[in-house]
Amino acid sequence: MFKKILIANRGEIALRIIRTCREMGIKTVAVYSKADEESLHVRFADEAVCIGPAPSNESYLKISNIIAAAEITNADAIHPGYGFLSENSKFSKICEEHGFKFIGASPDMIDRMGNKARAKATMREAGVPCVPGSEGVIPDFKACKKIAKETGYPVMLKASAGGGGKGMRAVWKEEDLQDAWESARQESKAAFGNDDMYMEKLIEEPRHIEIQIVGDSNGKACHLSERDCSIQRRHQKLTEETPSPFMTKKLRDDMGKAAVKAAEFIKYEGAGTVEFLVDKHRKFYFMEMNTRIQVEHPITEQVVDYDLIREQILVAAGVSISGKNYLPKLHAIECRINAEDPYNNFRPSPGRIEVLHAPGGHGVRLDTHVYAGYIIPPNYDSMIAKLITTAQTREEAISKMKRALDEFVIEGVKTTIPFHRQLMDDPAYVSGNYTTAFMDTFVMNEPEEEK
Incomplete structure (x- = not known):
C-alpha cells in the first residue's frame, strides 16, 4: 500500500x-x-x-x-x-x-478513450450500442455532407477532443450544415488546439445516464449502477440523482452489462464512467467514457455504501475487485452549489464568503472546501460545494433536499442555492419527467427581495 x-x-x-x-x-x-x-x-x-x-x-x-x-x-x-x-x-x-x-488510467487508456471518435470506434468493436454517425474523424466538409445525408437529420457535430459542450453543433437541415461545420471547428481549435470533428445522429428527447464502473489490473470490472445527469446547462451538469426515475430493471441490467463489457474489452483499470444517451423509447447509445472519478460520485457512494476513492487507491495498489455488481438500496440527489447568480444568467460571483451556515441532519452530506471568511478566487471553476441528500425514496430525498437548501446560508456572494430550491418544486422535475432539454424552458422566479 x-x-x-x-x-x-x-x-x-x-x-x-x-x-x-x-x-x-x-x-x-x-x-x-x-x-x-x-x-x-x-x-x-x-x-x-x-x-x-x-x-x-x-x-x-x-x-x-x-x-x-x-x-x-x-x-x-x-x-x-x-x-x-x-x-x-x-x-x-x-x-x-x-x-x-x-x-487513474494508463496513458494508452486515456488516449484510447479521450479521443471521442476513437472511443466510439473501440466501443463498436466491443459490441456496445453506439449512436449512428461517422466511423471516426470526418476528413472534410464534402464527407461531412455525405455522412449527414446517410445518417439522416437532425445530426450533431462534435469535437473529437471536446468536452463541456465546446465544439458541438446541432444541425436540423442541410442548408445549416456548412455554417455549423465551420463554427464548430473554429471553437474546437481555440479550446483544444484540435479541430477534428465527428458526427452522430441527434437523439431527440434524450436523457444523459451514466454507469459507474471499477476495473482492476487483472482485466475484471464491475458496475455500481447508474446516475441520471440530464439536468444540464450548456452541457454542464447542475444536479444528478440515482437511481434514475426513468430506469427500469431491464434497462439497468442491459446498460450495466454494456458498461462492464466496455471496461473489460479495453482492460480498464481504476474508477471510470461509461456515459450513455437514452432515448424516449429507452434505447441507449454509448456517448463517451470518463477515465477518472466524477464530480457526482458521492450519490453512488450513498446508495450502495461504497467509498469510490478508497477503491481507486486499492486498485492502483494492485488489489483485485470482487467482480460483484452493486444496485441502489436508497435514493440520492446531488445539487452542485456554484458561486453564480441564477437570476443573472448564472454569471460567476467570486469574492469573500461573509456568512456560511451548513445544513445537517440525517441523510444530508455536504462536500465543500469553503467556510466563512474564505475568498472564492475568480481563476477556477465556480463550484464551491456539493449538497447530497439520501433517503428511502425519491420523494423523501426531494423533501430532504428542500429542507437542506432552506438551511444552507451563504452570504457575501451569489450562489445557485435559489435555483436548486426552485428546481425541487418544479412539476417536471418532481415527476421525474425531464430530459437534457429541461433548462431550455426553465425560468427562474423573481428573487424574494424584488417581489
Missing part, C-alpha cells in the same frame, strides 16, 4: 481524497496555487507545497512543478482528482516515468 499520496488538485475533491487517505493511514501532500493558500485542503493535508501563481497553466496544469513537489516530499503516488490533469495522458506517462503511481 502507498505510504504517501500527492493530490494534484484543489478544493473539495482534494479534501475528499485527503479524508479517505487519512482513514487508510496514508500520508497526504496538498499542492496549491497562491490563490488557494487559505483553502481547507491545504490545512488538512499532512504537507503542502505551493506550485505557482493563481493561473492554472502556471500551477495546477504545470506538470514539472507537480512532479517536483512529489519528489521533494517523497510521495509514492499521485491522485489527479477530476478536471485539470486527470485525463492527460502525458501527465500519466510522466508520473510513470518518474516512479510515481498515477491513481
Whole structure:
C-alpha cells in the first residue's frame, strides 16, 4: 500500500481524497496555487507545497512543478482528482516515468478513450450500442455532407477532443450544415488546439445516464449502477440523482452489462464512467467514457455504501475487485452549489464568503472546501460545494433536499442555492419527467427581495 499520496488538485475533491487517505493511514501532500493558500485542503493535508501563481497553466496544469513537489516530499503516488490533469495522458506517462503511481488510467487508456471518435470506434468493436454517425474523424466538409445525408437529420457535430459542450453543433437541415461545420471547428481549435470533428445522429428527447464502473489490473470490472445527469446547462451538469426515475430493471441490467463489457474489452483499470444517451423509447447509445472519478460520485457512494476513492487507491495498489455488481438500496440527489447568480444568467460571483451556515441532519452530506471568511478566487471553476441528500425514496430525498437548501446560508456572494430550491418544486422535475432539454424552458422566479 502507498505510504504517501500527492493530490494534484484543489478544493473539495482534494479534501475528499485527503479524508479517505487519512482513514487508510496514508500520508497526504496538498499542492496549491497562491490563490488557494487559505483553502481547507491545504490545512488538512499532512504537507503542502505551493506550485505557482493563481493561473492554472502556471500551477495546477504545470506538470514539472507537480512532479517536483512529489519528489521533494517523497510521495509514492499521485491522485489527479477530476478536471485539470486527470485525463492527460502525458501527465500519466510522466508520473510513470518518474516512479510515481498515477491513481487513474494508463496513458494508452486515456488516449484510447479521450479521443471521442476513437472511443466510439473501440466501443463498436466491443459490441456496445453506439449512436449512428461517422466511423471516426470526418476528413472534410464534402464527407461531412455525405455522412449527414446517410445518417439522416437532425445530426450533431462534435469535437473529437471536446468536452463541456465546446465544439458541438446541432444541425436540423442541410442548408445549416456548412455554417455549423465551420463554427464548430473554429471553437474546437481555440479550446483544444484540435479541430477534428465527428458526427452522430441527434437523439431527440434524450436523457444523459451514466454507469459507474471499477476495473482492476487483472482485466475484471464491475458496475455500481447508474446516475441520471440530464439536468444540464450548456452541457454542464447542475444536479444528478440515482437511481434514475426513468430506469427500469431491464434497462439497468442491459446498460450495466454494456458498461462492464466496455471496461473489460479495453482492460480498464481504476474508477471510470461509461456515459450513455437514452432515448424516449429507452434505447441507449454509448456517448463517451470518463477515465477518472466524477464530480457526482458521492450519490453512488450513498446508495450502495461504497467509498469510490478508497477503491481507486486499492486498485492502483494492485488489489483485485470482487467482480460483484452493486444496485441502489436508497435514493440520492446531488445539487452542485456554484458561486453564480441564477437570476443573472448564472454569471460567476467570486469574492469573500461573509456568512456560511451548513445544513445537517440525517441523510444530508455536504462536500465543500469553503467556510466563512474564505475568498472564492475568480481563476477556477465556480463550484464551491456539493449538497447530497439520501433517503428511502425519491420523494423523501426531494423533501430532504428542500429542507437542506432552506438551511444552507451563504452570504457575501451569489450562489445557485435559489435555483436548486426552485428546481425541487418544479412539476417536471418532481415527476421525474425531464430530459437534457429541461433548462431550455426553465425560468427562474423573481428573487424574494424584488417581489
